[in-house]
Amino acid sequence: xxxxxxxxxxxxxxxxxxxxxxxxxxxxxxxxxxxxxxxxxxxxxxxxxxxxxxxxxxxxxxxxxxxxxxxxxxxxxxxxxxxxxxxxxxxxxxxxxxxxxxxxxxxxxxxxxxxxxxxxxxxxxxxxxxxxxxxxxxxxxxxxxxxxxxxxxxxxxxxxxxxxxxxxxxxxxxxxxxxxxxxxxxxxxxxxxxxxxxxxxxxxxxxxxxxxxxxxxxxxxxxxxxxxxxxxxxxxxxxxxxxxxxxxxxxxxxxxxxxxxxxxxxxxxxxxxxxxxxxxxxxxxxxxxxxxxxxxxxxxxxxxxxxxxxxxxxxxxxxxxxxxxxxxxxxxxxxxxxxxxxxxxxxxxxxxxxxxxxxxxxxxxxxxxxx
Ligand code: SAH
Ligand code: AVI
Numbered sequence: 001x002x003x004x005x006x007x008x009x010x011x012x013x014x015x016x017x018x019x020x021x022x023x024x025x026x027x028x029x030x031x032x033x034x035x036x037x038x039x040x041x042x043x044x045x046x047x048x049x050x051x052x053x054x055x056x057x058x059x060x061x062x063x064x065x066x067x068x069x070x071x072x073x074x075x076x077x078x079x080x081x082x083x084x085x086x087x088x089x090x091x092x093x094x095x096x097x098x099x100x101x102x103x104x105x106x107x108x109x110x111x112x113x114x115x116x117x118x119x120x121x122x123x124x125x126x127x128x129x130x131x132x133x134x135x136x137x138x139x140x141x142x143x144x145x146x147x148x149x150x151x152x153x154x155x156x157x158x159x160x161x162x163x164x165x166x167x168x169x170x171x172x173x174x175x176x177x178x179x180x181x182x183x184x185x186x187x188x189x190x191x192x193x194x195x196x197x198x199x200x201x202x203x204x205x206x207x208x209x210x211x212x213x214x215x216x217x218x219x220x221x222x223x224x225x226x227x228x229x230x231x232x233x234x235x236x237x238x239x240x241x242x243x244x245x246x247x248x249x250x251x252x253x254x255x256x257x258x259x260x261x262x263x264x265x266x267x268x269x270x271x272x273x274x275x276x277x278x279x280x281x282x283x284x285x286x287x288x289x290x291x292x293x294x295x296x297x298x299x300x301x302x303x304x305x306x307x308x309x310x311x312x313x314x315x316x317x318x319x320x321x322x323x324x325x326x327x328x329x330x331x332x333x334x335x336x337x338x339x340x341x342x343x344x345x346x347x348x349x350x351x352x353x354x355x356x357x358x359x360x361x362x363x364x365x366x367x368x369x370x371x
Contacts, residue, residue: 015138015146017131022155030239031280038284044293047178048125048152050228052235056129058228060101065224067216070174074204075104082111085168089200093119093162097153098175100124102133105170106140113143121161123149153187158194165198172204177262177298208299211256218254218263218297226252229265232294244275253291265295
């Protein structure tokens with residue numbers, strides 16, 4: 001038994017994990033995604049299938065790569081703003097969507113527990129990583145009860161855990177960027193239906209920046225992102241007992257799509273691929289040089305982000321920005337911040353708190369924008 005196993009056993013009374021009933025089982029969803037996605041031109045699959053046990057470990061490695069700046073940047077922002085977020089939201093429940101290891105979230109958890117007891121409700125499709133995170137958080141923070149849910153955020157989000165009106169829903173890491181515009185709309189509609197007046201929303205989103213820096217972040221020199229991308233082929237092979245599929249037959253490609261403002265990850269066939277999915281009675285061919293789209297990672301601009309709470313119709317929304325720019329912002333952006341706050345429809349009291357917070361000055365706008 002490992003040290004983590006011991007912690008899980010000791011703390012079983014303060015954490016639980018349930019699987020939310022969904023319209024389809026994971027196997028049915030994979031089958032449907034493969035049938036639909038591989039028939040598209042170009043073929044494409046949703047990003048959720050990256051995160052089997054190996055994919056989750058590879059993503060964790062990605063977060064520590066020198067080229068992958070978003071995790072470090074978001075960590076800095078959360079450290080700088082955790083106390084403000086606690087004070088502004090007054091939440092007694094923290095719900096985290098697509099929570100993964102919840103490593104950065106511990107910055108918020110520490111700040112919340114300094115104030116009092118908290119219900120932490122992480123939600124993820126990856127059961128292994130979720131169970132591990134839930135047990136570790138319960139063992140580390142005696143003031144926290146953990147109620148983890150294995151669920152797909154593309155399905156219904158309701159009911160949300162905790163007391164309506166006293167919840168902070170966090171969607172960190174830039175995962176919002178992995179949804180296409182239609183997926184984002186559906187996601188926000190579900191979120192709006194699930195949230196209650198007084199609940200708050202914290203989104204971590206990455207902003208557009210130098211394409212060379214973006215491409216490097218998704219095509220690192222150690223090849224970890226390439227392994228993460230190719231692991232998708234292994235997931236298909238294993239879960240669907242596919243024949244003729246080999247991760248080694250695919251080349252990782254990361255490309256900046258300026259028009260759609262997103263990084264795209266593709267898998268390019270290095271040889272003619274003839275795959276058979278006997279359980280689906282399906283055959284699929286990809287000629288050498290042809291590509292499959294495996295992930296989009298949208299990089300936002302400030303006006304685009306401003307639209308989020310407006311479309312969401314969320315009162316008192318919170319928008320966190322992973323990285324505003326490569327340097328501090330000046331005057332024009334300060335105006336944008338004021339506009340953002342107006343659109344967020346924040347209460348007078350919350351605005352007052354914001355203005356009191358020491359980081360709220362034009363030269364340090366990235367942190368001000370976190371709320
Ligand atoms: N929030 C963490 C992890 C980001 S990685 C961070 O900021 O570092 C993206 C996470 O979202 C993974 O843990 C993955 O399993 C989860 N995920 C991806 N698609 C999902 C979906 N449709 N529903 C729920 N979780 C999903
Ligand atoms: C989880 N998500 C926000 C990551 C991103 O940056 O889009 C996934 C990732 N893909 C490659 N590297 C990281």
